Structure formats: structure tokens, C-alpha cells
Amino acid sequence: MLISTKGRYALRTMVDLALHGEAEPVKIKDIAKRQDISGKYLEQIISILSRAGYVRSIRGNQGGYYLSKPASEYTVGMILRVTEGSLAPVDCLSGEDNPCCRQQDCVTLKLWQELDAAINGVVERYTLEDLVQWQKNMKDNYVI
Structure with a gap:
């Protein structure tokens, strides 16, 4: 599984908003400017986040974007899934039902299921608030 720039930038954007x-x-x-992301690409990402209800906008000269909910209510998995789609390591696990005709005889299915569970366990364990705290801790540990 490879997280695209869209998913990575969406996480950075949400942290920045928080x-x-x-x-x-x-x-x-x-x-x-802060995240070193193209403005046009960021508009596409914000649009996805907005359609999902994760961010809201205010129009006008003093307008901009803000989080719809507190940072603690967003998991990393929520943000990645809205931008990336399924995080499953193989296609047969990307939906609710496994459509593979070989699933009864697939020697690797257990491996893929465990990997899927591990990925989901990590991305659901951490919230946007965790990432914000990590960012703050990075700045607090700055030494000249």
C-alpha cells in the first residue's frame, strides 16, 4: 500500500487547520505556503475534505477554512480514506464482501487479512489531535 501525495497533503492540511x-x-x-503545497492542488484537496464535511468555509475578505469538528474527533484513517479510498493491501479486501472466487483456496488470504487489520489498527488509533501534539512537541524540542 502506498499513500499518495493527496492523502499525505490532506493530513498536513488538517493538522495546519487544527x-x-x-x-x-x-x-x-x-x-x-506553510506546507509547501501547490495552491491549485490544495484547492482540490480542500474540496474533497469539504464535501466529506471535515472542513467548512467562510467566504469573503476575512474568510477561509476551519475544521468542522474538534481535532480529537478525526482519526488518521478517516482522513486517509476520504482522500485515498480503501486502505486494503489487496483488492479482494477493499469492499465489505470478498468477491474473489479463490478465497476458499487462497493460502495468502490470512496474511492479507492480518496486514489489513494492522494498517487499520494504526490509522484508527491516532487522531488529528495526536498529530497536532506531535507537531507541537517537535517545535518544543528545537535546540540552537
């Missing part, structure tokens, strides 16, 4: 969006809405150009 860090900077409490007092006032955050402008796309400010996120793009």
Missing part, C-alpha cells in the same frame, strides 16, 4: 484555525479561518494560500 493548529492555526482556532482563532480565525485559515486561507488556502497560507496553508499552501
